[in-house]
Amino acid sequence: MSRYAKQRIFLGAGSDELLRSRRVAVVGLGATGSVIAAWLARAGVGHLTLLDRDLVERSNLQRQLLYLEADLGRPKAEVAAARLAAANSDIELHPVVADLTSGNARELLSGFDLICDGTDNFEARFLINDLAILTGAPWIYTGAIGAEGVVWPIQVPATACLRCLIEEPPAFGDVDTCDTAGVLGPAVGVVASWAALEALKILTGREPHRELVRFNLWDDERQFLRPPKSRCRFCTEQITEFLDARWTLKASALCGLEGVQIRVNPPGKLDFAALQSRLETRSGSPWKQRGMLLKGRDGGWDITLFQDGRALIHGAITPERARSWYTEVVGC
Ligand SMILES: [Zn+2]
Known part of the structure; x- marks a missing residue:
């Protein structure tokens, strides 16, 4: 057979x-x-x-x-x-x-x-x-x-x-x-x-x-x-804004520091209150809001989220892993 x-x-x-x-x-x-x-x-x-x-x-x-x-x-x-x-x-x-x-x-x-x-x-x-x-x-x-x-x-x-x-x-x-x-x-x-x-x-x-x-x-x-x-x-009209990178989630290694920066284009507006409770549940540790920043720790990394959607992730992490973390946690 x-x-x-x-x-x-x-x-x-x-x-x-x-x-x-x-x-x-x-x-x-x-x-x-x-x-x-x-x-x-x-x-x-x-x-x-x-x-x-x-x-x-x-x-x-x-x-x-x-x-x-x-x-x-x-x-x-x-x-x-x-x-x-x-x-x-x-x-x-x-x-x-x-x-x-x-x-x-x-x-x-x-x-x-x-x-x-x-x-x-x-x-x-x-x-x-x-x-x-x-x-x-x-x-x-x-x-x-x-x-x-x-x-x-x-x-x-x-x-x-x-x-x-x-x-x-x-x-x-x-x-x-x-x-x-x-x-x-x-x-x-x-x-x-x-x-x-x-x-x-x-x-x-x-x-x-x-x-x-x-x-x-x-x-x-x-x-x-x-x-x-x-x-x-x-x-x-075959307008391809994503392929043309007019819409992006970019992750780049930080210069001289261990970590990754994530930038979102066009900038969004994060709902810090919702994100804070989600991140605290996920990480099991407190996150703090300071003005336009939301800071805390997850997965062994120090993370700073900006109101416009940007993120700084300090610690041993690759840009690929950082993008995964971001889409998993913040969404998109
Ligand atoms: Zn269409």
Whole structure:
């Protein structure tokens, strides 16, 4: 019996070859990205690029199915590629340990038949959306938090784009993150499997479900939302503000000091009261507000947040880790 026999019965003769010819990028290999990448690797997608900036942490093990205790501290992209290669040695797996930015998005995400969003932040999603506006590549927006999630297959110009739905990333601190709402492993699994199913439709030449599906899996709710009929100026005129770095979250190492500075463009306005209670819960230590500053300690680092969204993180930390901390805690 061949590896894909059962899948071929469902998808039809020729599906093995079709999937083997496809190139897919999975951006972000947390809970959603792990599940999407695993299904696509096992289904025999010929090339998978696996992109993630983070290392495996203990708090990931509750829901990120590709990682084991022995992987703690190793780059997620590398561990994921090795694990999936052990599950399917017929396919090409290309791990990339990097932060997706306006500077590298074109290079890292060009030439794919499909881009799957496994990220946890809107900055990356808007970058993917910009790239998809330019190249016409299909992509699947997937988000999960708590026991809720959304999946939406997008292909411009046949469909609306992410900015037709949400013009700008939510303000910093305005969206729930895994840090504020928590996240349940099985709920992410359902949402990510739904996305992988839509991916298989796209990769075998079928039409995916074109409405945005929104789940609340704890309360047994499912809603289909029709994407907006009127198209935004960004996708109709191919205006790519994120790729052009007019919208950014920049992290740079501090000169002469151990630490990283994060700058947000355009500047936002942080809700210090909400952030303070969130950070105190997270870190288990007091945070202090002084005028335009909010200061405290988390993860062994000394952190200063500025009202305009800027952050200074002092201590042993890389720019990639600092961006992860920021999107996890402050949001975007
Ligand atoms: Zn649009």
